[in-house]
Amino acid sequence: MIRTPLRPLARILDARRKGENPDAIERENIRLRIEEQRDRTRRRAEGRLLVLAGLFLAGFTVIGGQMAVLAQSEPAEPRSEASSARILAQRADITDRKGRVLATNFDTFSLYAQPPQMIDPEGAAIKLAAIFPDLDAERLRRDFTGTRKFLWLRRTLSPEQKQAVHDIGEPGLLFGPREMRLYPNGRLAAHVLGGAGFGNEGVSAAEVVGVAGIEKALDARLRDPARAHEPLRLSLDLSVQAALEKVLAGGMSIMNARGAAGILMEARTGEIVAIASLPDFDPNTRPAPPVEGRPDDSPLFNRAVQGVYELGSTAKTFTIAQALDRGQVTPDTIINTQSPMTWGKFRIRDYRNYGRELSVAQVLVKSSNVGTARIAIETGAEQQRAFLGALGLLDPVPLEITEAGGSQPLLPSNWSELSTMTISYGHGLAISPLHLAAAYATVVGGGRKVTPTLLHDPARAPGPRVISEATSATMRALLRQVVADGTASLAEVPGYAVGGKTGTADKPAPGGGYHKDKVIATFAGMFPADDPKYVIVVTLDEPVETSGDEPRRTAGWTAVPVAAEIIRRTAPLLGLRPAIEQAGAAAIRRVSN
């Protein structure tokens, strides 16, 4: 910039000529210069203020805009990673021990209606009734045209039904996604699985809750979101279960029985490989609980667990096992078996008279009530009670299904000497077939307490010792003898060395006393007898075998053949090789020429 001099020569000379003071010119110029400088500074300050105002305005606009956005938008968590796998199934699958599916989930839809949105309520009602025969058109019409704002129509739909409803084209009919429980095997293991239903229902989802069986007992485990992806593995074997149910159903119809129960259990671990109760039901369409009639006529009744009956002579095994374990008798000890035996006013009889005396082994093989009662009296009531308690026969069986709570054994109110004698041969103490299976597993499987379970666990700790290993081995030999030449001779399956004991008990009549011609026939056994792998219990309710001249009801003729057939069918499936007698030295031959 061009600086104006303070004392420009031309103006000084001019002023001097006119006689003015040239300093006035200098002061004037200084004033002008100062004014100019002041104006410049002000402009700059104003400009800076403007810029600052602009910045503040921009800042406040940004903050205000952000606040408006925050106020208007949906809140979202800031996230630093993608969500992990979503919870897919709300309920874990149930599989058998080899991973085959017993229960799984299925996606389907529920149907609901919102009448205010309907265009043609009358038409929709008629068309819906045509698709679902169980819906009433007149009632639907009243619901649709009335004041209702919302109503459920169906809980689940098949894809075809959904399409048919969709084709009605009514905007007031809406679908809600649902997850439903599916039992692909139908009736198989119905009593174990129980069934599932809907809990809290909403439009977009519904809870699936177990209503019975293992579905209810382990509901918390199955619904645990952290473990929903890992299936619950049962100890059941699908193919063995199918074979057991088929044979049992066949046996039940041949023996004209009212019901039947079968249990196949691993002798050492207590894992149940197959358990069935007939008649059964389809857990996909679980029937309503009975409101009249006898509860055990309902297919929902689980005879294997809830069916608490006096199981007859099968209990003699426990009496003799205890006496042997205490060292009270040996298998060769001679017992007085004079029948009838009189005890006060009470008489104990045998099925037929076995003579004056028998060895302990013969008492079991021939199933002498008198002999067993004499052994039990010598053992004593307290000891008997303690022993049966140690076997788990006095408490409900701790199986992982809700029905297990109904297996409370019926005990005599006063455990007198008479009770001791009757209980020794299986009367006066009512237990379930599952109790029996567990107690047999304990007695023959080495003497350690076996607790029945439905869960597959290869590393299960053995229970406390109840009887010694030696007594267990003796009992195995005795039970084998019962089958080889005793009351259970029909249980012989070549190659499998079955051992076991029959039991035939009169059914208690509703008004007290016992029925004359209605029995519970039971076979409890194990195979192979030298090293039992499996324990089997078969119970038939009111069986009659009518192939002979007169109807036969004893277990030896009814339950035992059914059990033998079950062993014949299932043992190969379980991978048990029959023990074949050595073929001799045929393979080695001397050759010379």
Place this chain on the structure above:
Amino acid sequence: MRSLVHIVTALAVIGLAFWAYRENYRTQEALARADALQSDIATARQRLRMLGAEWAYLNRPERLLDLVELNFDRLGLMPLQPHQFGRIDQVTYPVAAQNLTITNPVDVMNDGEHP
């Protein structure tokens, strides 16, 4: 010198801002992709469950038994029986081609043991 520092700093700030901007969008894109993949996995799992259920339904023992009975003339399948178990020495070996002619087994056994 001071202006050079200012320019370099300004450029660095611009560069870092650009980098942060790009990283932000790349992260968001990766998250969206992971979400899409998760939902794909969910769909696939759902389908798998459906197929598993169908497989179990088609393989239920009841149905297989009916099929076996229907096709008995072609398959001839019977329930597994105990006598079907065998020993390994009951299985005949496939006869291998023999190039050693055995006339006297005793000679063959002693072959190679000459003193």
